[in-house]
Amino acid sequence: MNKHLKILKIFAGSSVSAQMEYRANFIVQMISSLVAFVGALLGLSVLFGDDAGLGGWSLLEAQVLVGVFLLLEGLTEVLVYPNVRKIAEMVRTGTMDFTLLKPIDSQFSVSSRNVNVFAFPNVLLGFGLMVYALIKLGNVSWTGILLSIPMLLSALTIIYCICFILITTAFWFVKVENIIELFWGFFRAGQFPITAFPAGGARILFTYIVPIAFITTVPAQALIGKISLESVLASLGIASVLFVASRLFWKFALKSYTSASS
Amino acid sequence: MTLQTPLEPKPDKMSRSSLIWRKFKVLFQVWLAHMTAYRGEIIIWMLVGMVPLIMMGVWIGKAQANGGSQGGFDSADFAAYFIGTWLANQMTVVWIVWEMDFQIRQGTLSSKLLRPIHPIWEFFASHVTERFVRFPPVFALIGVAWWLAPKGTVLTPDLTHFLLFLLSITLAFLIRFTLSSIFGTLSFWTESSTALDELYYVLAIFLSGTFAPLEFFPKVVQDVVQYTPFPYIISYPVQILTGKLPDSRLLEVLGLQCLWVLAFGVLAAWLWKIGIKKYGAVGA
Amino acid sequence: MIHVQDLQKHYTVSEKEAGFLGSLRAFVRPKTKVVKAVDGVSFDIAAGERVGFLGANGAGKTTTLKMLSGLLHPTGGSVQVAGFTPFQRKTDFLKKITLVMGQKQQLIWDLPAQDSFLVNQAIFEIGDLEFKATLKEFTEILELDGILKKQVRKLSLGERMKCELAAALLHRPKVLFLDEPTIGLDVNMQVRIREFIAEYNRRFEATVILTSHYMADVTALCERIIVVEKGQIVLDGGIDSLMQRAQNKIIKLEFSHLIPRAQLERYGTVQELDGLSAQILIPRAQASQVASRLLGELPIADVTIEDPPIESIIGEIMSEARVNQQNQRIDLEMMEAKP
Structure with a gap:
């Protein structure tokens, strides 16, 4: 474990200093983050313009949810996205071979190599909005907050696993680098509580097929104290199943990769 | 080893205009073949632009919860509007800023600069031909969306409106293309040109009418946005498609679209002219 | 054909110190310095000449080539190629020249090379008859049969280079700028490419300017050699006169x-x-x-x-030049140090 922590530190340090060189980029991305933040709030106010609520959620509750969404989007951009994008590139250019030769768990190594510091402001903005809306809501319980931590971790795991499984297909289809973008396409649905969608197809899609509901709705429910035991268990269950699946799939992919290219 | 065939350069007699016509014909033919090789990627990118369909779900959900209609739109209106928005977004996808950023930074622009044709035409050809590869899956997906949409959804009232939409969306594409070219030319000075384009995208989701029909925004936003290119890229073409734009405003909207294309085009050309002097042709 | 007078190219580059703190400092206050990539070179090249540019990495040979072909705007001095100012990149100028840059592909990656040729035909406004005749010849000499219809990305490095050359010469340019044309190729292929370039030069009386890491490229192809070191010409002369300098x-x-x-x-x-x-x-x-x-x-x-092999003569001259430049610099610094 200690070894992994040390490696994490080195990876993070070198990838941070690489990005520091682009300072104009940093400023523009900061502005971009702010605009996206204001836009999300403006969007909510448009949706709540008639005071009728959204799928049974009040404006403040929905703001908690958008906070969770931005927080997770930010974390994904900081931690997950830069790595998974790199994996496809490594397969395409053949540098993956070097990684496989290192005496360190390959999935860990390819998943922890890069961080994108530019996206960190998004994390702060999301966290800020989440806390602000919770305070305004008032009736926050400690159980809710305690419960939200495993739910957020579970959500992040689900995101990581989906992205990782998608990108692992790169071992077979080299041109698949952009398949990861598919996730972002669906992920945007997480700005809204699952109940905002009309009953039927859309809800089933976002609960079971692309489990967006467990990424944002469930952690937000935990925070505002409206979570059911079934949701907690389902969230943890889905995260564990996906994690095991991602590992098995990775191992399987490596096996066919190494035997094919020898 | 010698060159045996006697070579007498015999310039074929071709007029100026037919030479130009041939340039475009060949560029388009070849790029169409190239883009066809990338059809898998194109379908992926098509599916990435889910926002309009997600918003369709949310607004229809809201209309249903509200007893069938919301702000003058019923479920079918929302469906038509957002399917149209999705189509409009698909038709105006532009990646030239990424292309320029990459080519300027990597130096691959060099070989394009040494050809007697402006590099922008090759970028343009790739975008236009990509659109033709994108058409079939886009219309297939629209068919599916329409089939799933609430009963009574009318995407477009008649053929005239659809044809006018095609005209308007072509202009919208040109606005987007010239605007993105402006960002692209900034790559001569800065590494943040792609970040600027992303900033545009974030703004456009709200201000072009992808998040919600612009009528749902506060009055002041609606007023200000008229003076920006945003609604001319998505909102107005979709209003023309769904037949919501009064005929009396049609010429005005198309005219303003042309003006935006012209303004951005001139600015992009000027920036290119001064930027190219800074081109370092790195490593190439 | 080519007239270069006191040509200069200076770049401003940002400097970065190593390590995290260094990059943090550069982030807050970027430092820049001026690099003199080309620092006052002059030469004339007549039509039909074959000239080799030699020099270590970063000596300024590629930068000079880029200014000659019109890719870079010189910081100072003047340059004329075939009566044109390269940087304006007039259509008539571009039709007269070509630039081949190692493996940098101007071929369209996912299509057969043939398609890229067609694009070049249209863009350079090559008549159908001329196009066919040229292509036929190139196909014969470079043995392009069967290669032209394969996707470019499926070609071997050597095959790709042959197509690249053919594409670059389809419009029968009068001036060839070749930057590392044989880089990464095996010896046989290097010889082929060299022979082709020599034959093209002979047949069309084209001017050839070449840079290469492979001394053999230069000695086999060029009758005249220009050696650059730190942005300046340290030697310009025929291969024969070089021998005298040993x-x-x-x-x-x-x-x-x-x-x-x-x-x-x-x-x-x-x-x-x-x-x-x-x-x-x-x-x-x-x-x-x-x-x-x-x-x-x-x-x-x-x-x-x-006589020792030409490679070692040039090596001698280059290291000699390096010492001289060093000494000059020390002289200058001592002069500046005086009050």
Whole structure:
């Protein structure tokens, strides 16, 4: 474990200093983050313009949810996205071979190599909005907050696993680098509580097929104290199943990769 | 080893205009073949632009919860509007800023600069031909969306409106293309040109009418946005498609679209002219 | 054909210190410095000449080439190619020149090379008859049969380079700028490409300007060599005159029986001693004198006096130039240091 922590530190340090060189980029991305933040709030106010609520959620509750969404989007951009994008590139250019030769768990190594510091402001903005809306809501319980931590971790795991499984297909289809973008396409649905969608197809899609509901709705429910035991268990269950699946799939992919290219 | 065939350069007699016509014909033919090789990627990118369909779900959900209609739109209106928005977004996808950023930074622009044709035409050809590869899956997906949409959804009232939409969306594409070219030319000075384009995208989701029909925004936003290119890229073409734009405003909207294309085009050309002097042709 | 006067290219680059703190400092306050990639070069090249540019990495040869072809705007000085100012990139200028840059592909990656040729035909406004004739010739000489219809990305490096060259020469340019045209190719392919370029030069009386890491490219193709070092020309002359600049001669010896190394070292620098054959380096002026002494004093079966290979001559000149530039710099600094 200690070894992994040390490696994490080195990876993070070198990838941070690489990005520091682009300072104009940093400023523009900061502005971009702010605009996206204001836009999300403006969007909510448009949706709540008639005071009728959204799928049974009040404006403040929905703001908690958008906070969770931005927080997770930010974390994904900081931690997950830069790595998974790199994996496809490594397969395409053949540098993956070097990684496989290192005496360190390959999935860990390819998943922890890069961080994108530019996206960190998004994390702060999301966290800020989440806390602000919770305070305004008032009736926050400690159980809710305690419960939200495993739910957020579970959500992040689900995101990581989906992205990782998608990108692992790169071992077979080299041109698949952009398949990861598919996730972002669906992920945007997480700005809204699952109940905002009309009953039927859309809800089933976002609960079971692309489990967006467990990424944002469930952690937000935990925070505002409206979570059911079934949701907690389902969230943890889905995260564990996906994690095991991602590992098995990775191992399987490596096996066919190494035997094919020898 | 010698060159045996006697070579007498015999310039074929071709007029100026037919030479130009041939340039475009060949560029388009070849790029169409190239883009066809990338059809898998194109379908992926098509599916990435889910926002309009997600918003369709949310607004229809809201209309249903509200007893069938919301702000003058019923479920079918929302469906038509957002399917149209999705189509409009698909038709105006532009990646030239990424292309320029990459080519300027990597130096691959060099070989394009040494050809007697402006590099922008090759970028343009790739975008236009990509659109033709994108058409079939886009219309297939629209068919599916329409089939799933609430009963009574009318995407477009008649053929005239659809044809006018095609005209308007072509202009919208040109606005987007010239605007993105402006960002692209900034790559001569800065590494943040792609970040600027992303900033545009974030703004456009709200201000072009992808998040919600612009009528749902506060009055002041609606007023200000008229003076920006945003609604001319998505909102107005979709209003023309769904037949919501009064005929009396049609010429005005198309005219303003042309003006935006012209303004951005001139600015992009000027920036290119001064930027190219800074081109370092790195490593190439 | 080419006229270059006091050509300069200066870049401003940002400097970064190593490590995290260094990059943090650069983030807050970027530092820049001016790099003089090309610092006042002048030369003339006549039509039909074949000229090689030599120099270490970063010596300024590629930058010069880019200014000649019109990719870079010079910081100072003037340059004329075929009567044009390259940087304006007029259509008539572009039709007269071509630039080949190693493996940088101007071919469309996912399509057969043939398609890229068609694009070039249209863009360069090549008539159908001329296009067909040229393509036929190139196909013969470069053995492009069967390659043209394969996707470019499926071609081997050598095949791709052949297509690249063909594409670059379809419009029959009068001036060829070749930057590392044989980089990464095997020896056979290098020879082929060289022969093709020589033949093109002969047939079309085209001017060829070439940079290469492979000395063999330059010595086989070029009659004139320009050596650049730190942005300045340190040598410009024909291959023959280069030979005159060599400081040493090589004496090759065959002995009738073995002799100890120490005995040989008295005459000069022993480069090689292998059984009965040896090779020693003698200062140019003393070569014949030493040879006759050797004949008299050692059991010699055979002796030949040769010029050292061109590679080592150029290497000598370049390191000499480096020392000179260093000295000049020290002189300058001492002058500046004086109040």
